[in-house]
Amino acid sequence: MGPPTRRAVVAGVAALAAGAPLAGCARARDGGDVDGSLRFWAMGYEGDYSPILMPAFTRATGVRVEVQSLPWTAAHEKLLTAHAGGALPDVMMLPNGWVGEFAMIGALAPPADPALFASMFPGVADTVAYAGRPHAVPWSVAPQMQFYRRDLLAMADHDEPPGDWDAWRAAGLKLKRRRPDDYYVLLYLNWWDGLFSFAGQAGARLLRDRDTHGNFRSPEFARALEFYKSLFDLGLAPRAMSTQIEDPVAAFARGMFAIYPRGPSLLVDLLDLLNLRGPARRIARDRWSVARLPGPDGPGATTGVSGALAVSAASRRADDAWALVRHLTSVPSELRFQPLIGNLPARADAWPAMRLEPDLLRPFAEQLADPAPSPNIPEWERIRTEVTLSAERVVRGLMTLKEGLADMDRRADAVLARRRALVDAGKIA
């Protein structure tokens, strides 16, 4: 086999020449919806399983929906590129942290119908606001919690994880002495969730001066980073990235770690709602439970990634698009979805009808009543990523704590340079 044969090349060129104009026409005609169906993009389990919700919508409205599932790791660039290329779907799922960014670039149509926000949890609508006005409709709420192995914590003489940092860490040390080859908690070095949850619990304000400068050298954030680092230094958490642990739920079942901080989507795996694992590979229900994350002096406010639904400003079928949003966020849809993928409805009036053990639901409800504010600016996603990279260097001992905090401020200020200039010029708020 060498270079392709001449015949293959000729055939390829001919196919390109024939195919390209066709593809171009289809895209240009109606924003990409070739067969007249509404386009919907979603990430994670929501993307995989929302086709199940669509037949009911099609029956009621006669509108067909084409669902595309995006991987979380590539969703941000995919959506941005789609906006730049004029190829955004009619309806898309966005985590609340991205709404401000996509609203700023003019990609989103703000919802006009206040009924969409009826009976939302308090504070949830604020997380999708831009310029004082919501630009998406909250769909699910996902506060960061800790799932724990009861049998393993019992080895450290605890029924549930202690609520304050010192006792929580002490329980981990006790467990580590009993099981030196395993760990206490799984915190991925390339995910921001753990560190920022601790920062939220410590009450850190992450940006200052109208969100134009990093505020990571504040005593609160320093305290959170110190605690975070100590978990790795003491061997309580593996120095691992998300690419290194192929099946964290299986690792949790094997007892590689006793505490797994995650959002409610882990319920799907632990309860095996989709019956993917089979009884033999499940963790028995009496051997795990869920609690709020520890805070410096007991559980406090944490941020979480909530899913929201937004309609593209470029959609030519805004009415159908809003009908789809209304359908997906309706109580029946939420109740149909919840047992499938474990997400928790953003509307409080769907909660009483949920068929989930009250023991499991209670900590989530408590945490939802205590949300932590997070900056809603386009750069936030990047700042979080950059800060996580600095934190990784601190954890690996490539930087001291103090250098790490200064590095975080330096990175945040560099990312915010453009915004600073625009704020100073009075072009944006």
Place this chain on the structure above:
Amino acid sequence: MTRQERTAWIFAGPVLAVIALVFVLPTAMALSLSVTDYSIYALADWSNLSFVGLGNFAALFGDPLFWRALGNTVLFAVLGVPMAVGTSLGAALLLNDRAMRWKPVWRVALFAPYVTSVVATAVVWRFLFNERYGLLNRALGAIGLPAVDWLGDPATSVPAILLFVTWKIFGYNMIVFTAALSAVPGDLMEAARLDGAGPWRRFRHVTLPAIGPVLILAAVMSVAGFLQLFAEPYVMTLGGPAQSTTTVLYFMFEEGFKWWNLGLASAVALVLFFLILAVTLVQARIGRRYEWL
């Protein structure tokens, strides 16, 4: 214009047009983008776009991560090219040996990784590299060596990825080398043997000059390939741990498509372009000096 010239233009015209459309035009656009501060704010409102001259290049050369990415890329190329080309040559020499049996089977088996999907094989290799359960660490354990956290330690992540890349790509050059080796004149080899040349001297003075041009070509292509390493770290490590596998292309991808700083990303693209051009020119000069090209 003579009739002959006209005919020549008719034949060359379509190709030139395509080159202008898919190569010259995008390059010119990237060049013009690289002197602006195109960012997500420009996407929101064109009035936020401004001309910054060489500001992007200044920012780039002042960014420690860019230098780290450049250093990582050079490390990948310096270690990877000899590793990949050497493996290809070694495999080709073995395949070319007369004592070798089942040659077509070996050729197919060794070439197979090249035609598999990068992403799929990278995921499989992630399992092989797993610290606790990976095959590689099992093998190390069997001969009494301690386990290595291949993809989790900044010191071993580059070798780990190089191991994977070499396995993935050596088959292609191996096939090229087998073709070149079959053209090594047998009578020359025979004469060298009669003159008492050992295996090494036969390789050095008969085989190597004969396959020299092919070797240079393989090296040029490999250098260009390694300088553009992206998919492997993207799938296996996401540029980590501690950004030890962030390459220039990965850096450009993050700046451009993840964070939408297209001005800065275009500047990176130009730097990379000139880097590859410079290295290729040096290699071509070396090849000419030894009269291989």
